[in-house]
Amino acid sequence: MEPLLSLDHVAVAYGQTPVLGDATLSVVRGEVVALRGPNGSGKSTLLRVLATLLRPASGSGVVFGERLGTREVESVRHRIGLIAHQPALYAELTLEENLALVADLAAVVHTSPAAALEAVGLAGAAHRRAGDSSQGMLRRADLARLLITEPDLLLLDEPHSGLDVDALGLVDALVRRCLERGGAAVVVSHLTDLGVDERTVSIVGGKLVA
């Protein structure tokens, strides 16, 4: 099966500091990769490379058939959904306004902001400002953002962080929904069991170990 994304000996450095040493990875459709490793091992950097947001210093990679570091790869970005450490919400806007902004700017919208908020259990907090919301609510709203755009590739960096026990299943549901559409997911998580049939890849000292 043709991989949905692949990296071939990719290295990344921030200035003079090498962060990712030699990353080789391939992910096919319908697959979930659980990325594990100690703090500072380069997990978040790897996700940003896969999201096409960070250009590799060396090595090569392909995402949805487009080579990393080229202008063409920007055309597939709307198919990628990234949840980073920090929620991508504007503190002065309400949760619903934040999602409405995403819906207005996105190329394709699958779910309305109101429906997405309801799906993550935030219907009652739609008019609450993001700056007045708890970490768990912000995380739920970030997940709702991905329900609106329904990307084919999920890149989730500690998506369970801040979520209460009742909400942990939201991440599983999001991943399953993506897999049903023929997508794939790369998840950084300290949870030992993601609730899906995942392949674990460890990252140690900037290198990937299957």
Next chain:
Amino acid sequence: MRFWRTALRIAMRDLRIEGRSGEVLLTTIPFGLAALFLIPLALPLDRQLIATVGPGMFWIVTLLFGMFVTFRQSAVESPAQRETLRLLGVDPAARFTGRVITSALLLVVFEAVLAPATVVLYAPEPIDGWPLLAALGIALIGTMAVDVTAGLRGRTSLAPLLVAPLSVPLLMPAASAAAAIRRGDGIVVPALLMGFAVLALAILGVMTAHSLEEASG
């Protein structure tokens, strides 16, 4: 069409955020007024002199504090928010334009408060300038300076340093116009020069928006 829809949506976002926080204008306007108030106290008690320097003081305060308005305004996006916009496929040029629109509108408000204060404090010769054009020019320069330095470690120091060379094509015709007004001459030539500078800055900003956004990643 999509370009302008995106630009206006970005502008609406920023105006809504500023409307709720008041962070930019409510901080900057009082300092701008304080600067205008303090400058005459540092000059000899000469009404003619104060009236002569009035327009210059107005423009200097507008430029310096206006740049601060633009810096603060353009910095409302966190790295995570910028990355989300990139993944949504938002056109960097449209995003740049939207931010410039917001900054220019805020600067017009800033100027609208400062202009009457200048008249009261300095009783100057008419400030027959082009507040709208200047606001647009300052908004362009500030937004470009923020974009050029985005992702750099020393961006908070570098952005103001960049402003000086970028402001030259805006300030020179402004100064020429002020002198022309004093002499009673026409201001067509300086106005055209200023318009050309704003147009050139706008083209430069839109053309480089994509490269700067990708480079800041």
